[in-house]
Amino acid sequence: MKKRTLAMLLACTMMLSVALTGCGGGGGKDNKGGGSGAAVTEDGRDADGNIVDLTAFAVSLGSQWFTDEDLEIWDHIQDKSENPDKVVLRYACVNRSCDESPSLRGDKRFFIELKKAMGDRVEIQLFFNSTLGGTADQILGGLQAKNFEIASYNVGAYFEYTKAFTPLDVGFLVPDLEAGIAVCAEGSPARDLMIQKCLDDTGLLVLNMGAIGMRHITNDKRPITTLDDMKGLKIRVQNNNLHMAMFEALGCSPTPIAFSELFTALQQKTVDGQENPVSNIFEQNYVEVQKYMTLTNHLYTAGATAMNYEFYQSLPADMQQAIQDAAAKSQEQSGKDLINCEEQMLDYLASAGFEITELTPESQEAFKEKAMTMWDQAGGVMGQEYWDSVRTAIEGVVSGM
Incomplete structure (x- = not known):
């Protein structure tokens, strides 16, 4: 077992440059820490260098990915176009901005690159905070109905529409963050299979699978x-049969609770713990109501920025190419961004009070072996032929790293 020492992590945190940007903040139960009321820097620190505003700190970690030219374009990204032949792209997002996570910053990169290539031939309209819908039916159904042209949502929400991304719900199939990013990267055979099935089943073309991260366990009872x-x-889990079966196999009592209610459930000890990517644990500030965090790497979560395929096919060939080029740059940036971010978020969580444990290789293998007892269920959920093909592709990506 490896433990991060508090002193080391505090030192790492204090060495972060205020010029860095990027991890994804906001949305937590208490994103602002204490403090004497003195001025807080742009990266959320007080006069002593302590992080007291998580949102500002998180957003600050991403600016390194955007040049002054990029930011100038972004400042005018929603300017009206006077071009009579313009194409309007309406973007639906449940989050409050494109600055709060690597995956969303990937979308920011996408729109900047598309605007660079297309200029006034494209008019971009951004709708945040679930303005165009917040449920899977509203987002994915809205895309299918052409209520808007493009949307960002995580792949887990596609379950009722397609089992294309269900392989990512199989515990311990993807071993770590770098593998997850590689599996979803441009040119990955596993990614190609998932995106094609999604297109066949839904008529939606996934342009990029933004990096959200590996899922880990926190609890308030004991180190794991x-x-x-x-x-x-x-343990609180998502309402997903494969997730629940995995945690039952690991010896837990899995309990589905809505994400919006999770902080209160942890605070009131309705459940002992939960599982989420580092970015969610950081943003929701679960360190306030949990003591132990174990880096289990049991699942990889990806985003999905998708476009109605019929609409995409109606576009001129050069615009289709510009969309694909912008999506490729978006995909690449989100993975690099997340790798940079996670260590810094973990450093903060340790300094804020989490006892963070990494499983030894032996323990990791024991967890995987136990979880694999439910892998046979995966074929029944998504179809055996599809499960076999994507599993083989994922294992091929991992073994080739």
């Missing part, structure tokens, strides 16, 4: 270093 430590823990 072996399978025995999982026994009896009541």
Whole structure:
């Protein structure tokens, strides 16, 4: 077992440059820490260098990905076009901006690159905070109905529409963050299979699979270093049969709770713990209501920025190419951004009070072996032929790293 020492992590955190930007903040239950009321820097620090505003700190970690030219374009990204032949792209997003996570900043990169290439031939309209819908039916159904042209949502939300991304719900199939990014990268055979099935099933073309991250476990009972430590823990999970089956196999009592209600459930001890990517744990500030965090790497979560394919096909060939080029740059940036961000978010969580544990290779293998007892269920959920083909492709990407 490896533990991050608090002193080391505090030192790492204090060495972060205010010029860096990027991890994804906002949305937490208490994104602003204490403080004497003195001025807070742009990266969310007080006069002593302590991080007291998580939103400002998180947003500050992403600016390194955008040049002055990029930011000038972004400042005018929604300017009206006077071009009579313009194409209007309406973008639906449940989040409050494109600055709060690597995946969303990938979308920011996409629109900047598209505007660079197309100029006034494209007019971009951004709708945040679930303005155009917040549920899967509203977002994915809205895309299908052409209520808007492009939307950002995480791949798990596609489950009722297609099982294209269900392989990513199979525990311990993707071993770590770098593997998850590689599996979803441009040119990955696994990505190609998932995107094609999504297109066949829904008529939606996924342009990029933004990096959200590996999922890990927190709890308020004890450090988790072996399978025995999982026994009896009541862990909040998403309402997903494969997720619940995995946690049952690991010895837990999986309990579905809405994400919006999770902080309160942890605070009131309705459940002992939960599982989420680092960025969600950071943004929601679960360190206030949890003590232990274990880097289990049990699942990889990706985003999906998608466009109605019929609409896409109606566009001129050079605009289609510009969209594909912009999406490729978006995909690449989000992965690099997340790798940079996660260590810094973990540093903060450790300094704020989490006892963070990494599983040993032996424990990791024991967790995987136990989770694999439910892999046979995956074929029944998504179709055996599809499961076999994507599993083989994912394992091929991982072994080739």
